[in-house]
Amino acid sequence: MALVPALPKRFHGPSVWALYALGLIPAAWAFYLGATGRLPGNAVKEFEHLLGLWALRFLVATLTITPLRDLFGLNWLRYRRALGLLAFYYVLMHFTAYMVLDQMLRIPAIVADIARRPFITIGMAALVMLIPLALTSNNWSIRKLGQRWNKLHRLAYVIAAAGALHFAMAVKVVGPEQMLYIVLVTLLLAWRAVRTPFLRWKRQRTAGARSHTATQKAAG
Numbered sequence: 001m002a003l004v005p006a007l008p009k010r011f012h013g014p015s016v017w018a019l020y021a022l023g024l025i026p027a028a029w030a031f032y033l034g035a036t037g038r039l040p041g042n043a044v045k046e047f048e049h050l051l052g053l054w055a056l057r058f059l060v061a062t063l064t065i066t067p068l069r070d071l072f073g074l075n076w077l078r079y080r081r082a083l084g085l086l087a088f089y090y091v092l093m094h095f096t097a098y099m100v101l102d103q104m105l106r107i108p109a110i111v112a113d114i115a116r117r118p119f120i121t122i123g124m125a126a127l128v129m130l131i132p133l134a135l136t137s138n139n140w141s142i143r144k145l146g147q148r149w150n151k152l153h154r155l156a157y158v159i160a161a162a163g164a165l166h167f168a169m170a171v172k173v174v175g176p177e178q179m180l181y182i183v184l185v186t187l188l189l190a191w192r193a194v195r196t197p198f199l200r201w202k203r204q205r206t207a208g209a210r211s212h213t214a215t216q217k218a219a220g
């Protein structure tokens, strides 16, 4: 039995658009709080922090879609593109906040920061890797690239790992929040590693059960 009742087909499209709209609310809220002076402490840092955190949440959510289907039969594949693109938009906003509000567009300082501070180098690498994924997140690219599309989009795992590492390295003391993302990304990577043998085993088990039922029917 399905874990969650299936959504009628006519709601599939609108639900994806609703996800985009809902997904952008944290950014709008953070912007509103920042603009009205209600962000606690160092407002610029807090704004950057919130955007980065949501980027990481959407990255993890994107990678959770496949295990949810494999393990619980939840087919939420239709939301994966929106989640991935939301992650990209949040990383872009995080990067823009860093360049404009934090560094005041001082390009030499930004370049030096990216080159000299390892956690920023890792963040930047994640952003660069996200660009081809965002550009190919459309039906035309999926058709055109075929199997290569799947290979390219496996980069999402590297990006999420880089994001979690960047988060852990950005703070002085690694606390439960940073650990949570490291554990989540590790679990997702581990799932990726055991997925193929698991699916093979599941198929064999289903085929075995089917042939057993057919034999019983034929005998009875």
Ligand code: HEM
Pocket: 045, 048, 049, 051, 052, 053, 054, 055, 056, 091, 094, 095, 098, 114, 120, 123, 124, 125, 126, 127, 159, 162, 163, 164, 166, 167, 170, 171
């Ligand atoms: C996948 C990409 C990225 C993710 C998921 C991400 C996520 C995060 C998170 C969650 C934080 C919060 C750390 C904290 O203050 O508690 C953070 C901080 C930071 N990120 Fe990123 N980030 C990404 C890319 C980038 C890029 C491209 C840059 C700039 C080149 C950048 C620059 C920074 C800086 C400077 C901070 C520290 C802010 C501070 O001093 O508090 N990040 N990031």
